[in-house]
Amino acid sequence: MKAIVQDKFGSPDAVLELRDIDKPVVGDDEVLVRVRAASANTYGWDIPASLRYIGRIAVGLRKPRNSIPGLDLAGQIEAVGKNVGQLQPGDEVFGWCKGSFAEYVAVSEDALAPKPANLTFEQAAVVPISGFTALQGLRDKGRLQAGQHVLIVGAAGGVGIFAVQIAKSFGAEVTGVCSTGNLDLVRSIGADQVIDYTQVDFTQTGQRHDLILDMAGDRSLSDLRRALSPQGTLVMVGQSSIAASDQSYFKAIGRWLGALVLSLFIRQKLRALIQTRSQEDLVALKELIEAGKVTPVIGAHYPLSEVSKAIRHFEEGHARGKVAITV
Numbered sequence: 001m002k003a004i005v006q007d008k009f010g011s012p013d014a015v016l017e018l019r020d021i022d023k024p025v026v027g028d029d030e031v032l033v034r035v036r037a038a039s040a041n042t043y044g045w046d047i048p049a050s051l052r053y054i055g056r057i058a059v060g061l062r063k064p065r066n067s068i069p070g071l072d073l074a075g076q077i078e079a080v081g082k083n084v085g086q087l088q089p090g091d092e093v094f095g096w097c098k099g100s101f102a103e104y105v106a107v108s109e110d111a112l113a114p115k116p117a118n119l120t121f122e123q124a125a126v127v128p129i130s131g132f133t134a135l136q137g138l139r140d141k142g143r144l145q146a147g148q149h150v151l152i153v154g155a156a157g158g159v160g161i162f163a164v165q166i167a168k169s170f171g172a173e174v175t176g177v178c179s180t181g182n183l184d185l186v187r188s189i190g191a192d193q194v195i196d197y198t199q200v201d202f203t204q205t206g207q208r209h210d211l212i213l214d215m216a217g218d219r220s221l222s223d224l225r226r227a228l229s230p231q232g233t234l235v236m237v238g239q240s241s242i243a244a245s246d247q248s249y250f251k252a253i254g255r256w257l258g259a260l261v262l263s264l265f266i267r268q269k270l271r272a273l274i275q276t277r278s279q280e281d282l283v284a285l286k287e288l289i290e291a292g293k294v295t296p297v298i299g300a301h302y303p304l305s306e307v308s309k310a311i312r313h314f315e316e317g318h319a320r321g322k323v324a325i326t327v
Helices: 121-125 128-141 158-169 180-188 221-226 246-262 279-290 304-315
Strands: 002-006 016-020 030-039 072-080 092-096 104-108 112-114 149-153 173-178 193-196 209-214 228-236 269-272 298-303 322-326
Touching (some): 016 304, 072 121, 092 121, 092 128, 112 279, 128 209, 128 228, 149 158, 158 173, 158 279, 158 322, 173 180, 180 193, 221 228, 228 246, 246 269, 298 304
Parallel strands (some): 149 173, 149 209, 209 228, 228 269
Antiparallel strands (some): 030 104, 072 092, 092 112
C-alpha cells in the first residue's frame, strides 16, 4: 500500500515521503480500514531544538515514534479482528488513529463510529480532532449554557468553524472574530455577530462575554479579560502547535501558567484546554451533524501525494475551515 512516511524531524517538505509499504496486520481488537480521506493537523513535523527533550517526549526523542503521520480519518471497514463485535466489513466509519496518511490503517474499534449519513468521506474526515476541541472547550471547560454570550476568536479556522455551530446548537448567542475575507463565511454558519479583527479591536468595544473561546493565542490575558464578564470564563486553545518557534511555544506555556495562578485570585475563570479523544464525543458530534446543527467546512483539498503542501497550507494559519486529504 502507499503511505506517507516520516523518518526524522524537520519541515514537511523535507521529511514527508510517499512510499510503498506493507499493509498493516489487524489485531484481535482492531479493524482494518480502507482510508478514503484524512485531514491536516499540526503534529510533530519539526520541533524546536530547545524543546528536544521536552516536546519530543510525546512524539519521539531521536525520530518520530509513529512513522506514518495523520490523526483524522474516514473510510470503509475491510476486515475485523476476532474480538470485534460492533463493526463489520463494508461499514463506513470515521474517527481517529495514528497513521491515517495511508491507504490502510489498523485501528481499535473504540476509536471509530459510523460515518454521519449526510457527509462525504472528506467531510467526515475533517471532523474528529477539531470537533473534539470545539466540543470540549465549550461544554467541558466553558460549561456553556443556553442564553449565554460567547465570543469565538478564530471563528473561521478549523476549530472555530465547529465552535460557532456547536455553541449555537447549545442555545448561545455567538460572536465570531475573523478576518475581512471570512466575515460572510462565519455569518453563514450561524454567528449572530461578526467582528473583523483587522478593523476592530474586540477587547476595546466595551462588550462583555460570558465565555471566550480563544484559538488565536496572540492576545494578553489582560486584553482578553477586558472582553470577559466579571464572572465569565476564558478557554485558551490557541498556540497548540508544537512546531511553533521556541519563543512562541514558551510564551504559550507561560500564558497558560499565568492564567492558572491568576485564577486563584479573581472571579473570572481562566482555563487551558488539553483535548482528549473519546468514542462518546465522536458519537455526540455525529448526532449534531445528522441533526443538521453542524456542517464541516473544507477550505482546501489535496491528494495523498501532496500531504506536505496540505500541511504547509494548514500551518500558515489562514485556512478557511479544514484542509482535507483524499486517499
